[in-house]
Amino acid sequence: xxxxxxxxxxxxxxxxxxxxxxxxxxxxxxxxxxxxxxxxxxxxxxxxxxxxxxxxxxxxxxxxxxxxxxxxxxxxxxxxxxxxxxxxxxxxxxxxxxxxxxxxxxxxxxxxxxxxxxxxxxxxxxxxxxxxxxxxxxxxxxxxxxxxxxxxxxxxxxxxxxxxxxxxxxxxxxxxxxxxxxxxxxxxxxxxxxxxxxxxxxxxxxxxxxxxxxxxxxxxxxxxxxxxxxxxxxxxxxxxxxxxxxxxxxxxxxxxxxxxxxxxxxxxxxxxxxxxxxxxxxxxxxxxx
Numbered sequence: 001x002x003x004x005x006x007x008x009x010x011x012x013x014x015x016x017x018x019x020x021x022x023x024x025x026x027x028x029x030x031x032x033x034x035x036x037x038x039x040x041x042x043x044x045x046x047x048x049x050x051x052x053x054x055x056x057x058x059x060x061x062x063x064x065x066x067x068x069x070x071x072x073x074x075x076x077x078x079x080x081x082x083x084x085x086x087x088x089x090x091x092x093x094x095x096x097x098x099x100x101x102x103x104x105x106x107x108x109x110x111x112x113x114x115x116x117x118x119x120x121x122x123x124x125x126x127x128x129x130x131x132x133x134x135x136x137x138x139x140x141x142x143x144x145x146x147x148x149x150x151x152x153x154x155x156x157x158x159x160x161x162x163x164x165x166x167x168x169x170x171x172x173x174x175x176x177x178x179x180x181x182x183x184x185x186x187x188x189x190x191x192x193x194x195x196x197x198x199x200x201x202x203x204x205x206x207x208x209x210x211x212x213x214x215x216x217x218x219x220x221x222x223x224x225x226x227x228x229x230x231x232x233x234x235x236x237x238x239x240x241x242x243x244x245x246x247x248x249x250x251x252x253x254x255x256x257x258x259x260x261x262x263x264x265x266x267x268x269x270x271x272x273x274x275x276x277x278x279x280x281x282x283x284x285x286x287x288x289x
Contacts, residue, residue, distance in 0.1 A: 050069075050070075051264055051265075052068075052069075052158055052159035052160060052161050052263075052264065053068070053069035053262060053263070053264045054066055054067070054068050054069070054156075054158055054161055054163065054262070054263045055067045055069075055260055055261070055262045055263075056163065056195060056197075056223070056260060056261055056262075056263065057093075057259055057260040057281075057283050058223065058225070058259050058260065058278040058279070058280050058281070059078070059090050059091045059092070059093060059259075059280060059281075059282070059283065060081065060088065060089045060090035060091050060280030060281075061077070061079055061081075061083075061088045061089075061090050061109055061110075061225065061226055061280075062076065062077035062079065062104070062109070062110055062165075062167070062168075062197075062199065062225050062226045063075070063076060063077050063078045063079060063090045063113070064076045064077075064165070064197060064225075065093050065096065065098070065283055066156060066163065068134060068158055071132050071133065071134060071158070072099035072100060072120075072131045072132055072134055073096060073098045073099050073100075074098060074099065074100045074101070074102060074134070074136070074156065075093065075096075075098040075100070075101045075102070075119075076101075076102045076103075076104075076154070076165050076197075077102070077103060077104055077110040077111070077165070077167070078090065078093075078101065078111075078113035078115065079107070079108060079109040079110045079111055079112045079113050080108045080109060080112030080113055081113070083107075083108040083109035083112055084108075084109065084228075086228040086229065087228060087229040087230070088109070088201075088226075088227065088228050088229070089280060090113060090280070091280060091281055091282040091283070092282050092283070093282070093283040094282065094283050094284055096283055097116065097118050097119055097120070098119055098120055099120040099121070099131060100120050100121050100122075100123055100129060100131060100134075100136065101115065101119060101120070101121070101122050101123065102123045102124070102136065102154045102165070103122065103123070103124040104151055104152045104153070104154065104165070104167030104168060105143070105150070105151045105152065105167065105168065106124075107168075109226075110167075110168075123136060123138075123154075124152075125152075126138040126140060126152050133158055133159050134156065134157070134158045135156075135157045135158075136154055136155070136156055136157075137154070137155040137157070138152050138153070138154055138155075139152065139153040139154070139155060139188055139189070140152060140153075140188075141153045141166065141167055141168075141169040141172065141188065142169060142171035142172050142175075143167075143168035143169065143170055143171055144170075144171055145171055146171050146172070146175050146178070146181065151167045151168045151169065152167050153165060153166045153167045153169060153188075153189075154167070155191070161194050161263055162191055162192065162193045162194050162195075163193070163194060163195045163196075163197070163263070164189065164191075164193045164195070164196045164197065164217075164219075165197045166196065166197060166198055166199055167199070168199055168226065169199065169213075170199060170202040170206055170209075172184070172185055172188075172213065173202075173206055173209040173210055173212075173213045174202075174206065174209055176209060176212055176213065182216060185213070185216050185217075186216060189216075189217055190218075191218065192218045192219075192220070192270060193217065193218060193219045193220065194220050194221065194263050194265075195219070195220070195221045195222070195223065195261075195263055196214070196217055196219040196221070196222045196223070197223050197225050198210060198213075198214055198222050198223065198224050198225060199224075199225055199226035199227075200224045200225070200226060200227050200232060200233070200236045201226050201227040201228050201232055207232065207235055207236050207239060208239065210224075210236060211236065211239040211240050211243075214240070214273075214275075215243075215245035215246065218247075218270060219270075219273055220270050220273065220274065221261075221263075221273070221274045221275070221276060222273060222274070222275045222276070223261075223275075223276055223277075223278055224236050224237070224275070224277060233255070233277045234255060234277065236277075237253040237254070237255060237275060237277050238253075240253050240275050241253045245273075248271075249270065249271060249272055249273050250271075250272045250273070251272070251273045251275055252272055252273070252274050252275065253274075253275040253276075253277070254274075254275075254276060254277070255277040255279075256276055256277060256278055256279060257279050258278065258279065259278055259279055259280060259281035259282075260278070261276060261278065
């Protein structure tokens with residue numbers, strides 16, 4: 001929405017539209033209610049009051065580029081491509097100069113990539129940051145041990161959309177059978193998420209544990225990341241296809257040749273979970289829903 005023409009009430013709530021059209025009725029309303037209705041109408045008709053839109057581009061491994069329509073860009077965990085000599089490439093982001101770069105921890109596969117000069121704010125060591133309508137919140141998490149946090153997940157919130165980049169949280173996945181760990185996961189990640197970026201690889205096979213872990217989250221969409229070869233991604237999708245979790249949500253999976261998807265629907269129903277295996281690629285490839 002880029003603004004309302006005079007008399008155009010099709011894009012506002014029925015209550016506001018009725019009050020505006022029937023001005024005699026409007027004039028008899030209490031002043032405070034009349035002011036509230038007019039303020040609501042002004043907000044709805046304000047320039048730039050569009051639905052939020054965030055395009056998420058998978059560069060590879062744990063690196064993503066989040067592009068907010070009319071807003072900032074964020075680069076996550078831009079590590080060294082094929083850091084451990086395995087088939088886990090990280091592609092470039094062209095001439096883009098991200099406004100913010102987040103880094104979950106300092107391992108080479110998350111922090112070893114070469115960054116250009118002139119980039120924006122580097123957010124690391126568990127710090128938070130806000131830029132415009134984007135809020136970035138760190139969530140301490142566990143990679144190697146459950147005794148103390150040693151990694152950081154980041155929650156990106158933009159005008160009602162929530163995107164969760166889990167960083168490396170594999171110790172939680174491996175500890176799901178230990179007392180209290182499932183409840184700890186729910187406490188760390190209690191929100192409804194429009195998209196969860198989920199690590200599925202580790203120093204050992206954790207595909208089963210990752211598939212179980214994701215059922216504890218309230219996610220509308222999931223993109224697997226942090227794997228060592230494309231077959232790992234495909235096997236993870238197979239583990240979730242047709243599954244129903246304890247909340248009655250079904251899992252629908254698909255591999256995609258595209259590197260990007262775009263989020264626009266705030267407060268979408270969470271009766272099912274879409275798990276999309278994006279294909280890593282350089283920034284600039286076409287995207288898909």
